Amino acid sequence: xxxxxxxxxxxxxxxxxxxxxxxxxxxxxxxxxxxxxxxxxxxxxxxxxxxxxxxxxxxxxxxxxxxxxxxxxxxxxxxxxxxxxxxxxxxxxxxxxxxxxxxxxxxxxxxxxxxxxxxxxxxxxxxxxxxxxxxxxxxxxxxxxxxxxxxxxxxxxxxxxxxxxxxxxxxxxxxxxxxxxxxxxxxxxxxxxxxxxxxxxxxxxxxxxxxxxxxxxxxxxxxxxxxxxxxxxxx
Numbered sequence: 001x002x003x004x005x006x007x008x009x010x011x012x013x014x015x016x017x018x019x020x021x022x023x024x025x026x027x028x029x030x031x032x033x034x035x036x037x038x039x040x041x042x043x044x045x046x047x048x049x050x051x052x053x054x055x056x057x058x059x060x061x062x063x064x065x066x067x068x069x070x071x072x073x074x075x076x077x078x079x080x081x082x083x084x085x086x087x088x089x090x091x092x093x094x095x096x097x098x099x100x101x102x103x104x105x106x107x108x109x110x111x112x113x114x115x116x117x118x119x120x121x122x123x124x125x126x127x128x129x130x131x132x133x134x135x136x137x138x139x140x141x142x143x144x145x146x147x148x149x150x151x152x153x154x155x156x157x158x159x160x161x162x163x164x165x166x167x168x169x170x171x172x173x174x175x176x177x178x179x180x181x182x183x184x185x186x187x188x189x190x191x192x193x194x195x196x197x198x199x200x201x202x203x204x205x206x207x208x209x210x211x212x213x214x215x216x217x218x219x220x221x222x223x224x225x226x227x228x229x230x231x232x233x234x235x
Contacts, residue, residue: 020122020143020155032100039103040118045090047119049127058115059088064135067092067167069121069155070142072216074102079212080138081114087135089114092121121155125163134167137174141216144180156187161194168234173200175208176230179220184228197232205231 028036045058055065064087071077071091081089091114093099099118106114117124145153156176164174174197178184184204191197207229217227 018152020153026095026097028097028100031104032097035103035107036096036100039107043103043106044116044118047124047128051128052130053128055088059113063088065090066136066138067134068138070139071098071102072214073098074105076140076212076214077102078105078109078111078114080210081111082109083210085113087113090117092117092119092124094118094120122160122163125167129167131166132169135169135172137164139176140214141178144178144183146180154183157190158194161190165194165196165234170234172234174232177227179217179225179227181226181228184230188230191230191232196234198235200231200233205229
């Protein structure tokens with residue numbers, strides 16, 4: 001096997017075997033459970049490793065597509081989708097109560113530009129998203145995995161950022177926000193080294209005025225942690 005094949009095999013194994021999340025069993029409220037049972041078939045997409053997504057077929061238009069990796073309880077997700085009806089959004093999350101809550105918002109707000117994947121984001125990207133097809137990625141307040149032995153689980157690092165970069169269109173962006181400053185420093189260096197990406201700023205980014213606040217952001221501010229933002233684009 002060649003060195004390139006060895007490297008590709010290693011990266012694929014890295015993506016599959018090391019999870020960036022832990023499934024936490026959270027109790028769903030009655031409203032979340034009802035929304036999940038009644039609405040998931042309408043707004044959630046199923047994973048199929050043998051099928052690439054056709055965004056035009058899913059959304060019924062050719063509007064730009066933005067993917068949010070790990071939307072949590074979906075607070076910012078539905079508000080951004082509501083405020084930007086000419087952009088399509090695909091939220092990926094494994095936490096079922098968050099899926100249920102976002103489904104409630106989709107129905108209550110009448111959002112037709114938002115769909116959900118309840119699955120491992122890296123597997124969805126790897127198997128179901130065409131290269132060069134995505135206009136933007138949002139990664140807001142992911143688990144920082146603060147212990148050094150767990151750093152390998154962080155979402156924003158190579159080779160995971162290589163995969164994200166492959167899926168972006170030229171000019172597309174990756175927008176990352178965290179309240180854990182060591183993670184921000186770590187992510188900035190990893191993104192600088194990711195082929196095909198360029199920082200839109202000299203260092204950390206300015207707060208984007210269109211980004212809605214999340215529950216995790218409010219918790220971070222209450223704990224006096226600095227909110228740090230990063231934005232790279234595909235060149």
